[in-house]
Amino acid sequence: MGFLTPSPQPVPPAEFVRLPLRDRIRILSSHWVEDGFGTPRVLHLVYVLKMLGLYFAVGLAITSWTTDYVHLTDPASWFDNVVVYQKLAVWLMLLEVIGLGGAFGPLCGHFTPMLGNIRYWLRPGTIRMAPWGRHVPGTGGDERTVLDVVLYVAVLASLVYPLLTPAEPVRFLPEGTSPQELVPPEAFVPILVVMPLMGLRDKVVFLAARSEQYLPIMLMSATLGALVMAEDAGSAAFVNLVVVFKIIICVVWIGAGVSKLGEHFINVVPPMISNSPGQPSLLKRLHYRNAPTDLRPSRLAWFMAHVGGTTVEILIPLVLLVTTNDTVALLGAVAMLVFHIFITSTFPLAVPLEWNVYFGYIALVLWGGLGGGFDASVYNIWNFSEPLLLIPIFAVLCLGPVLGNLRPDLVSFLPSMRQYAGNWACTVWTMRPGVEERLNELPLVENQLDQLQRMKPTPYEPDDAEMTMQKVLAWRSMHSQGRGLFSVLYEHLDDLEERTLREGEFLCNAILGWNFGDGHLHDERLIAAVQKRLNLDPGDLVVAYCESQATPWTNPPQAYRVIDAALGVVETGTWDVRDCVAEQPWLPNGPVPLRVTWAAPGFRRRRTLTAGSSSDTELTA
Structure with a gap:
């Protein structure tokens, strides 16, 4: 592929469009093995600049402007302040709901313009999708109204508010913890109110904001954060908050890992590797049994899927969740960072690059112990001062993955944590x-x-x-x-x-x-x-x-x-x-x-079912 031009097509397009469907699928799937989607290199550069510049650099700049202890010119301060976890979550949620996150650009089908989301949701008359329009009064219909636009603007404003609100210092900290700040707990209340209301009117906006990832952070920041900032708070309250932040990210990892069990995920890895601009052609081909004639996954693909993927995503977070050893915690955090860097390098369709950067980076913040950070010997689940409180916390965080695996028809694949699982509606x-x-x-x-x-x-x-x-x-x-x-x-x-x-x-x-x-x-x-x-x-x-x-x-x-x-x-x-x-x-x-x-009564197939099917009726409209 060229820098400004897509890669050459495997056959002349004028000939291709006249071929039977099976031949077209065979040609393009075989071509995908080494070429992927074939997008120009400049688009990968656009994604990288957006990820590192717009999200990471601007996000850290905003954090440094609104805090006392995080400084843009002092990288050490990026890793030992939990307020970074909060601010970057808010910033990323804002970018996602605007359309500058994962759904941006050609790898999501936005060719020109490359931005969707906000262009649609600020315009009355576009299609909206109410999740329970028949059952929740005031949410029926499928047309965006002025009310929906007002709610969407309120979502944007309610995210800007905690993002720009100055952080407040934490007064009571365990000995050895560096000075800490938190976003004022009340700053999260507007988004916790407005986003669910928006979701009842249009689930697309709710899901686009990646609410299943970021609302739990904001909910715990508002509730447990209020306990931390209380006049009579002790240092245990801050430990509890950091531990819950660790639980949130571990539930996401483990839920995603569990969703990869089964027959589907091994088929995800080869085409994802094939779309990576940085992988050599030989390595891409090795993920298939015998490309181009046999495109089923190879043993290498099985290893990458179920050892490098499923096992890593379940086992290491389990260790991080229970360890009290600082060295083990640091090694686990680095392993998860490498895991997310690898996913980012493949440029998977839907390109959730910022999300992967966030999770890899935050693993170092929460477990890395850098700069006097959150040592596992202190900030671990065994030091949670209210053990019974963990029951409702785990229940809330695990509801989506558990129900989504039992009844996938009722739950979006996002709160079900099936993002990369290959088991998709x-x-x-x-x-x-x-x-x-x-x-x-x-x-x-x-x-x-x-x-x-x-x-x-x-x-x-x-x-x-x-x-x-x-x-x-x-x-x-x-x-x-x-x-x-x-x-x-x-x-x-x-x-x-x-x-x-x-x-x-x-x-x-x-x-x-x-x-x-x-x-x-x-x-x-x-x-x-x-x-x-x-x-x-x-x-x-x-x-x-x-x-x-x-x-x-x-x-x-x-x-x-x-x-x-x-x-x-x-x-x-x-x-x-x-x-x-x-x-x-x-x-x-x-x-x-x-x-x-x-x-359906009276509905008959046009074609006769093949051998092995349970019916031989014909379909007519």
């Missing part, structure tokens, strides 16, 4: 000719094919733009659920070759302004909102959707459903994940077996 949208162009009729929406054709400094030709969008489909096919979704489409649509196919996550970014891998944002509720505005005919827009697999380590069937924009959900069923991971991305042996569990 997702969709593939199929449209008859002309339907994609009609998406531009939606408020503020410009489809990504058009965006690419006016992208500067190198606009794409139409066939080249189409080929680039289909790279995302190839990426999806390299994961377990992609093979299931394509199997559903092959079984359902006799005109699949004539249709426009789009990966749902990227399309969701164009319609809602944000997505970070959460298929719940582009399920039948978003499709109904699109249908309400476009009034499509039956068969114009048909979507294959799959839900995350519950308790994946027990390997139950994974559920899918077929959604027609004009008719709603028309079929539900399941597939065996083991069948998916045993196949190549382009399904050379045909669709994986599907088990139909329900079909």
Whole structure:
């Protein structure tokens, strides 16, 4: 790939677009092995500058301006003040909700302009997604109103408030702890009130802010922080607060590690490594059994997934949670820093780079013991002065991961801690000719094919733009659920070759302004909102959707459903994940077996189900 230009396509785009779908997926998934998404190097530089400059440098500058003990020119002070943990969390939440965090840029489907979020959420009339609109009074509907815009502005203001509020010194500290400050506890109250209200009106804003990561920090800063700053507080109150901060980050790590158990995660590592601009081609190929003919994960990929990934993310945080040894704590913190640096270097789609920098950096702050910091011999769970209080704290922090693994249909993959797990709810949208162009009729929406054709400094030709969008489909096919979704489409649509196919996550970014891998944002509720505005005919827009697999380590069937924009959900069923991971991305042996569990009355398939399926009815709209 060039510095200003994307890498050359593996075949001429004009020839590519005329090939059958299986050949297109085979070509692009094989090309992904060494080339990834093929974005110009300059975009990686933009992401790095944004991560290190806008987030880290500006965040530390704001922290130094609003504190007495953190100094921008004194790096040692960056690591021994817990107020940095608070300030950078607020700053990152603000960047995320504006759209300058993980959902920024081409690796999230924002080609031009590269910013979504705030452009959509400051404009009445755009689509919003209420989580419980039928059940919570005053939250129904799918159109953004002036009230929603006011709430969004209130979210921004309530984050600016604690960010710019001067920190206050902590009076009672354990002996040997360097002078400490905290953001005044009351400064977090506005965001703790406004963000849930915003979430009831539009869950997209709530999730975009990464509330599952940062609201617990703010909740504990407001509650336990108030105890620290009380007139009669003792040093134990500050120890309790720091210990809870450690628990929060460990729950995130361990929850994410547990979510990687099962058949899915090993399929995440090879395409993620392939997208890394810093990895040599040989190392990329070694993550596949025999590229380009066999793209199933190799033994190296298994080791990287389940030893370098799952084991590290569960075992080391468990050690950090219970250790009282400063050396062990420092080694564990460094290991987690390396872990996050590695993830950052791969530039995964959705590019949560700032989040990874934050967690790696904060591991050194909380466990590194640098500059007279928070030594494990003092700041450990065994020194928590109110042990019974740990029960509700753990209950609150573990609710999302536990419920999300038991009932993934009820919980977003973000609070479920499935960010990298490969066990994702997702969709593939199929449209008859002309339907994609009609998406531009939606408020503020410009489809990504058009965006690419006016992208500067190198606009794409139409066939080249189409080929680039289909790279995302190839990426999806390299994961377990992609093979299931394509199997559903092959079984359902006799005109699949004539249709426009789009990966749902990227399309969701164009319609809602944000997505970070959460298929719940582009399920039948978003499709109904699109249908309400476009009034499509039956068969114009048909979507294959799959839900995350519950308790994946027990390997139950994974559920899918077929959604027609004009008719709603028309079929539900399941597939065996083991069948998916045993196949190549382009399904050379045909669709994986599907088990139909329900079909809408009067709805019949256009295509005959393949052998191994439970029905041979035909589908007609």
